[in-house]
Amino acid sequence: MIRPLIITSLTKTFDTASGPHIAVKDFDATVQPGEFVSLLGHSGCGKSTVLAIVAGLQQATLGGVIVDGREIDGPGLERALVFQSPCLLPWCNTRENVMLAVRQAHPKLNPKEQKELARKYLNLVGVSEFENTLPAELSQGTQQRVAIARALSLEPRFLLLDEPFGMLDSMTRFELQDLVLELWEKDRKTCILVTHDIDEALYLSDRIILMTDGPESKVGLELPITLPRPRDRRELADNQEYYRLRKVVIDFLEHHSRQFTQEKAA
Ligand SMILES: Nc1ncnc2c1ncn2[C@@H]1O[C@H](COP(=O)(O)OP(=O)(O)OP(=O)(O)O)[C@@H](O)[C@H]1O
Ligand SMILES: [Mg+2]
Structure with a gap:
């Protein structure tokens, strides 16, 4: 049986010259098999930290990541990572x-x-x-x-993507987004994408996990993206629901990343 990937009470503290820095605190999320989830939030909120811990490249200070019912303790071939730089x-x-x-x-x-x-x-x-x-x-x-x-x-069963299109011009970015979407449609690998591009997250995801600003960042809002699939960039340009979701994300990022509540998304 394929089980979800569970991130539970994840906390990461960095030791810095000015003392301990709690970048992420009590981050909880569950990613279902075959799901495409994006982690979105302001620069420095801790997206890469969470993904690096899921990849096993960094260790959580508290909490952890459970894959196949077992807590991970390092990298594994079932979790492949793609960075911004090739x-x-x-x-x-x-x-x-x-x-x-x-x-x-x-x-x-x-x-x-x-x-x-x-x-x-x-x-x-x-x-x-x-x-x-x-x-x-x-x-x-x-x-x-x-x-x-x-x-x-x-x-791998899990494809972890940390701003993989961040260094590309917008046309190339569209091409690679389409490639990732096409590959995902084929075999539905579980994908976790870190991005701060709202349209990218909306276009690709089944769910967007919005993170609050750091320090001590955590999940601020989980937004299901029920836009029909397969998705077409041009069709989405006329889709009302797309703009409603976009507004929820922008509201969160502009005004509420600290105190936004789940109810406001309804
Ligand atoms: N090795 C480290 N030592 C100390 N502080 C760190 C370290 N790595 C990350 N941080 C801090 O932890 C916080 C989260 O960093 P992280 O890189 O995860 O953010 P991010 O959301 O991926 O940002 P960006 O969108 O700019 O890539 C930031 O305040 C960052 O300065
Ligand atoms: Mg990052």
């Missing part, structure tokens, strides 16, 4: 970059099978033609496609 090895071509992940996740495959798997994922994100190209010769958008291929090649 983080590709500059001396390896795109296929070799993906191969590094494939070898880690599929050590029992022979080298030929591993190569085929890397190609499969490069093909899935539409960059097959660049398999022998070094990252520096590619646009930022294409590099980010390779980073997505590398994450998918782990065949």
Whole structure:
């Protein structure tokens, strides 16, 4: 049985020169299998901290993250992370970059099978033609496609995305949002996306988790996004519900990120 991912009473305190800084306090959320959830909030509210703890890259000070009924204690191949920067090895071509992940996740495959798997994922994100190209010769958008291929090649159940489109121009950002949506529609991996782009969160998500401002940030509002799927950017431009939801998010971010209550969203 596939169980939800549970973030429970998550608190993260950083030791800083001026004393302990409680970035996140008592953050609770449950993400259902196959759900696409966005974490949205002002810069510095703790979105990346929460995601890094879910990825197992940082440790919670209190509370934790439960996957498959067990508290995680570090990174795992079932949770793949994509960052804002593609983080590709500059001396390896795109296929070799993906191969590094494939070898880690599929050590029992022979080298030929591993190569085929890397190609499969490069093909899935539409960059097959660049398999022998070094990252520096590619646009930022294409590099980010390779980073997505590398994450998918782990065949994870959870795709964790920390502002993966943040460095892209708006047209490329739309293309990559569409790619992620298309991939998600295909196999419904559980996705957690960190973003501060309201339209991106609305376009992609089943639910937006809005975080209060830090320090001691936590969940301020959980907003279900019931817009019909498959979604079309142009159709949403005429959708009343889209604008209602957008207004709820803007109200939260502009005025209420500290004291907004769930009732106001109704
Ligand atoms: N290693 C660290 N040491 C001390 N403070 C930290 C550390 N990492 C994060 N913080 C602080 O914790 C808070 C949350 O940071 P975090 O990077 O999670 O925010 P964010 O919501 O992802 O911001 P952004 O939208 O700018 O990426 C911030 O106040 C930040 O300065
Ligand atoms: Mg961040």
